[in-house]
């Protein structure tokens with residue numbers, strides 16, 4: 001397994017659980033701590049010199065671990081289940097562009113907040129729109145060798161796909177080019193047991209976000225990380241553990257705390 005952290009590219013939307021700041025300074029520090037990759041949360045994939053971003057990342061010996069898309073939802077209100085067909089089309093267009101960018105490092109593209117919310121509609125209706133929009137992305141995914149990463153989120157952030165079982169049922173309809181993104185913070189809220197939920201998700205897990213039960217960096221809460229990592233290994237997961245937590249007590253300490261907690265586990269087990 002490899003270590004990564006989510007970095008948000010500049011934008012207007014507030015999203016507290018990511019790294020922000022001078023990119024090269026952060027990349028240099030991550031490289032020193034033994035991180036392997038960085039996950040970029042990109043507000044607008046059309047307004048970005050991704051080649052340059054990718055070159056800068058590689059210059060520090062890091063890879064792009066994933067591309068996350070929550071800022072496109074927060075800044076532009078784009079969602080794959082929006083009641084307005086034009087907005088859904090725009091969201092699909094954004095996703096296709098993210099997929100193209102992700103092809104450079106064969107990293108997955110996250111379907112988190114951009115899935116949208118039910119907002120008074122039936123589960124069936126919102127779920128059908130989600131499956132339809134995801135299916136429209138199958139071609140670009142296959143063409144670029146990229147997976148989508150469907151992330152169950154806790155009930156306070158969305159009312160559409162909160163649990164592992166719900167994500168697995170969607171994946172059952174789309175096919176396994178859609179993988180499950182397992183976020184330890186969200187699953188600690190939604191599942192009876194975070195650790196058993198890893199076994200339930202099994203080989204569908206395509207990416208992992210790490211944060212404590214209190215959304216602080218690993219080592220500053222009550223999650224048993226040895227058990228978490230062991231369970232992930234048991235289901236055959238070999239991908240990234242990507243930090244998505246409140247950068248406290250400071251950004252650098254959050255990165256160090258995470259590396260100190262997880263690096264010994266991923267290298268020894």
Ligand SMILES: [Mn+2]
Nearest residue numbers: 151183209244
């Ligand atoms: Mn997450």
